[in-house]
Amino acid sequence: MFLHNYFYRLKCIFRDRQAMFWTLVFPIILGSLFYLALSNIGNIDNFEKINLAIVLNSDEAENTAFLETVTETDLFNITETSKDQAHELLNDNQVDGIILFDQNPELSVSQSGINQTIIKSFLDQYLQVSSTLNTIITDNPQALSSGLIDSFTDPTEYVTEVTPTRNNPDPVVNYFYTLIAMACLYGGFLGLKEITTIQADLSTEGARVSVAPANKLKIFLSSILAATTIQMVVIALLMCFLVFFLKVNFGDQLVYIAITCAIGSITGVSFGAFIASVVKREEGVKIGILIGSTMAMSFLSGMMVENIKYTISQNMPILSYLNPANLITDSFYALYYYPDHSRFFTNILLLCAFNIVFSTMTFFVIRRQKYASL
Amino acid sequence: MVIKIKNLVKRYGDLIALDHLNLEVQKGEIFGLLGPNGSGKTTAINCLLSLLKYDKGEIEIYDTPMHPEAYEIKKRIGLVMQNVAVFNELTVYENIDYFCGLYISDKQKRRQLVEEAMDFVGIKDFRKFTPKKLSGGLLRRLNIACGIAHKPDLIIMDEPTVAVDPQSRNSILEGIQKLNAAGATIIYTSHYMEEVEQICSRIAIMDKGKVIASGSNDSLKEIIKTGEHISIEILNPQNLDLDEISDFANILSVDLSGSQLTIKSSRGKNNLIPILDLLKHRDIQIGKVFSEPPTLNDVFLEITGKELRD
Numbered sequence: 001m002f003l004h005n006y007f008y009r010l011k012c013i014f015r016d017r018q019a020m021f022w023t024l025v026f027p028i029i030l031g032s033l034f035y036l037a038l039s040n041i042g043n044i045d046n047f048e049k050i051n052l053a054i055v056l057n058s059d060e061a062e063n064t065a066f067l068e069t070v071t072e073t074d075l076f077n078i079t080e081t082s083k084d085q086a087h088e089l090l091n092d093n094q095v096d097g098i099i100l101f102d103q104n105p106e107l108s109v110s111q112s113g114i115n116q117t118i119i120k121s122f123l124d125q126y127l128q129v130s131s132t133l134n135t136i137i138t139d140n141p142q143a144l145s146s147g148l149i150d151s152f153t154d155p156t157e158y159v160t161e162v163t164p165t166r167n168n169p170d171p172v173v174n175y176f177y178t179l180i181a182m183a184c185l186y187g188g189f190l191g192l193k194e195i196t197t198i199q200a201d202l203s204t205e206g207a208r209v210s211v212a213p214a215n216k217l218k219i220f221l222s223s224i225l226a227a228t229t230i231q232m233v234v235i236a237l238l239m240c241f242l243v244f245f246l247k248v249n250f251g252d253q254l255v256y257i258a259i260t261c262a263i264g265s266i267t268g269v270s271f272g273a274f275i276a277s278v279v280k281r282e283e284g285v286k287i288g289i290l291i292g293s294t295m296a297m298s299f300l301s302g303m304m305v306e307n308i309k310y311t312i313s314q315n316m317p318i319l320s321y322l323n324p325a326n327l328i329t330d331s332f333y334a335l336y337y338y339p340d341h342s343r344f345f346t347n348i349l350l351l352c353a354f355n356i357v358f359s360t361m362t363f364f365v366i367r368r369q370k371y372a373s374l
Numbered sequence: 375m376v377i378k379i380k381n382l383v384k385r386y387g388d389l390i391a392l393d394h395l396n397l398e399v400q401k402g403e404i405f406g407l408l409g410p411n412g413s414g415k416t417t418a419i420n421c422l423l424s425l426l427k428y429d430k431g432e433i434e435i436y437d438t439p440m441h442p443e444a445y446e447i448k449k450r451i452g453l454v455m456q457n458v459a460v461f462n463e464l465t466v467y468e469n470i471d472y473f474c475g476l477y478i479s480d481k482q483k484r485r486q487l488v489e490e491a492m493d494f495v496g497i498k499d500f501r502k503f504t505p506k507k508l509s510g511g512l513l514r515r516l517n518i519a520c521g522i523a524h525k526p527d528l529i530i531m532d533e534p535t536v537a538v539d540p541q542s543r544n545s546i547l548e549g550i551q552k553l554n555a556a557g558a559t560i561i562y563t564s565h566y567m568e569e570v571e572q573i574c575s576r577i578a579i580m581d582k583g584k585v586i587a588s589g590s591n592d593s594l595k596e597i598i599k600t601g602e603h604i605s606i607e608i609l610n611p612q613n614l615d616l617d618e619i620s621d622f623a624n625i626l627s628v629d630l631s632g633s634q635l636t637i638k639s640s641r642g643k644n645n646l647i648p649i650l651d652l653l654k655h656r657d658i659q660i661g662k663v664f665s666e667p668p669t670l671n672d673v674f675l676e677i678t679g680k681e682l683r684d
Contacts, residue, residue, distance in 0.1 A: 004475040008468070015463035197461075200425050204459035208520065211423045211453050212476035213445035370427045370442060373386060374420055 001214055002222045009194065009226035019189045024234045027183035028241055034179060035246045038172045050115045051095040052076040053086035057102045066101055069126060075118065099123060167251060167336055171306055174333060176248045178303035180264070181328035183238050185294040187268025188275065190227035192286055195276035195362065198223055201371040202276070202283070220366060224269060231265040251336045256344060260335070263351045264328040270358035271324065277365035297325035327351050375437060376401050376528055376559045377422065382431030384417055384583070391417045392428065393583040399561060399576075404554050406574030407563040408670060414583035415563040416456060419532050422561075423453065435528070449477055452526030452558075456533040458517045460505050466492065466516055467501040470523050477524035491523035495549060511542030518546065522553065529553060530561045535569060547573050567670040579674055586677050591670070598676040600626065600668045601641035604649065607661030608633050614658055619649060633661075641668070 013019060054070065070078060079086075079095060086098040090108065096115040098108040107123055109116040196202045198219050200210040209219060239261060242248040250257050272290060279286050300323050302309030309329070313320045320326050327347045334344040377399035384392040392414050399405045407415045420426040422433055424442045433440045435447045460469045470488045478484045492498045495515035497508075505513055514534060522529055531550065535543045551573055554560050564570050570577055571591050578588040587594055601624065608614055611633055619628045624640040639645050646665045653660055675681055 001476070001479060004472075004479070008464070008472045008475075011468070012461050012463040204455055204457045205461060207425060207455060208453060208459040208473060209476065210425055210442075211448060211451065212473070213448035214476045216442075370424060372427055374425060 002218050005214075005219055006222040006226050009197075009223050010229060012197075013190055013193070013227060013230045016193070019193060020234075022189050023183065023186045023231065024237060027179055027186070027238050030182075031176065031179050031238070031242055031246060034175050038175060049077045050075055050097075050118060051079070052119060053079045053081050053089050053095040053098045055083045055086050055098060055100045056080060066105075066126070070122075073122065075122065167249065170249065170336075173249055173336060174302050174306055174309065174329065176242055176246070177329040177332040177336075178298050178301045178325065180235065180238065180242070180261070180332065181301055181325040182294060182298040182303060183235060184231075184261070184264030184268040184328055185271060185297065185325055187227070187231035187234070187265050188272025188290045188294065189287070190231055191224065191269035191272025191274075192276040192283075192290060193272075194223040194227045194269075195273045195366060196283060199277075199366060201374050207374065216367065217363075220363070224273060227269045227272075228266055231269055232262060235261045235265050249336065250332065253335050256335050256341070257332070259348065260328060260331040260344075263348055263355070264331075266355055267324050267328070267351050267358075270355050270362065273362045274358040277362045294325070297323050301326035301329040321350055324351060324354050327354075375399070376403075376435065377561070378432075378434040378437075379418070379422065380432040382418070382421060382428055382433065384414075384421055384426065384428045391583050392421065392431075395431070395580075395583060395585060397578060397585060397588075399559060401559055402554070402557070403576050404550065404560045404562055404574045406570035406577040407561065407580060408565070408567060408570045408577055408674075409563075409580030410565055413565075413580040415565075415580055416532055417583070418580070419530055419561070419563060423451070423530070449524075450527040452521045452524065452529040454518050454521035454529065454531040454534045456536060458505070458513050460513075460516055460520055462505050465502050465504055466497055466508070466519075469505070469516060470519050473520040474523040477526075487523050487525065491519040494522070494552075495519045496545065510537060511539050511545075514538050514542060514546065518549065522558075526558065528559045528561070532563050533565070534562075535564070535566065543569075567674075571670055577670070579670065579677070581674070581678050587673060594670060594673050595668045596641065598668065598673050599640045600672045600676055601639045602644060602646070602668070603664075603666045604635075604637040604639070604646055605662075605664040605666075606635045606637075606649075606653070607663070608635050608653075609659035609661055610657075611635075613656060614653075615656070618652060618656075622648060 052070075054067070056067075067078075067080075070076060079089065081089070083100065086095070086100075087108070089095045090098055090110050093110075096109065096113070097119040099119070100106040100108065105123060105127065107120055109119070196206065198206050198209050198216070200207040210216075239250075239257075243250060275286050275290050275293075279289060299305075300308060300312060300319065303325075309320075309326065312326075320330070327350050331344050331347040331351075334341070334347065338344070375398060377397065379395055379397040382392050382395040383390070395414070395418055397418070407418065409415050417426065421428045421431075422435070422440065424433075424440050424444070435444075436450065438444060438447055440447060461472065464472060467488060470491050471484060474484050474487055474491070478487060489498075492501060495518050497512055497515050497519065500508060500512060505516065508516060518531075518534060521531075529550075534550075535546055538546065547569060550560060550562065562570065562574060574591065576588065576590055577594060578585045579594070580586065587597060589597070608630070611630060614630065614635070616628050616630060619625065619635075619637060622639075622645050625645065626638045626640050627636075629636045637645070637649065646663075650660070650663070671681060
């Protein structure tokens, strides 16, 4: 009975185009739109090499030292050229500056800007170090053997950078985490449908199931298990799409990520079952409530405006804890960002508590086997 | 005794849907529950199946009190609902197999039962169709197949022919008679008196949540005064004297509407031949003549003062 109902419910859910659209296709479309809209946000601060023309003098020894230093910095795309051609390149904006390397090196730029400032800083530092070394070598040649010069070319950092986080903050990943949270809660469509299907007061199919010699609890559990199975597969597919296709970074803690997906899926299904059983209105109203509440919860967890999540956690933290979408989102973010798991487990435990509340209330409503009206 | 309902009362707020309903159904019957819409037929069925709470009364099926967990009784019951109750995502075969599987766990046995059910209702050629691709008549047949595939001893059919074309309706009615011939007891609710008259061995007429009359088709008609109905088309009605017809024995009413003469007589006396003789003597030219025995509608009309289809 249990497996018979389970496998047929799997078939029904899988073939239900509306449910599959909302739980799988819609999040994939939304994820793709996020990707298109947000993919450049993280690249804004990426450094692009500065185009630099160098005009060399005839002293080859000095040229070699300077060229080595310029190349090692990895700051510049260097073009070695003649003075005239260098000015042509500068006028055509093909280079940001020209270094005329002679007895007294000169920098020529046609405008001011960050790139020009960087070239100037580099040149100043080079000249300053060269001058210092020359002075040392002239006044105190023994210093060459004491390793003093090495300290100029290989500066020691006295402050060690210790990151308190697992990864660097990324404003984009949170959007995708809220997307998964929304997809998890859209599992509510499946939970809602399963309850409707077994309740005599909600559907004719439910009436037919209710008159059969089948234990209501068994039917309920196998139907909900079928919905949860499909929802987990859907979330797994969505995750594959995000990770392999859109290259969203979820960190490397696969087991914990899987736990979040599983608990999130169960939360979504139990949330839908809860709405189906508690709300005493027609199915369209229930679906409206499900979509509306899911979107509201996703909004509050930062799906549309990233700062909302932080504003709420700063000013009304209780709301963060009462929002399953935020708990799912925050679980992913905690795995991505924080080195320990305390915040992650807090979120997961709260989600489990929601599941218990939703499931218990659903069971108390559906355990009735006789209805006041049909 | 297959079903025994005693003093069943069901209220929806101030409305009394079932008012001390009493019913008994014997093994092997096709028992008709006839009544207008809202008379309480479906409510009675839902209470019988333990789907609806009721305020008072007792229900026994196969001499055992009926309740939601009476699985041994439920195994013997098949339900064909007024509204089609199938899953749109499953094929014809899968739908029947799913509902049959709630009663029969043995896969091999079930496969055979599903084939037999499809054969019985004539939808074998549509086994891989989903319900959306079926016509209204075929959908009704699928609905029936889902209710009877597990070969129940008691089949409850709640208006199974609503919105069905005449051809499919006849097919369904024939099927019900076959099921009965194979040993099933059937409860058949309808507001189509012709169907009930055609197939039911015993009939209960319901109105306002009560059984107002019950018995066989013939016995019900015997409890009323109304006998035959005579309708005669009169081609020259100006020559007709209605009083002469009213003077015949057992005439209840005579009415001339246009060229249509309608005569109702009381039970037991056939007046058709004497009336035709009279018209002939008075040089009244006649067209079409009909004589009908009383119907269940007359029974309902005489008891309640309103038409069955009101």
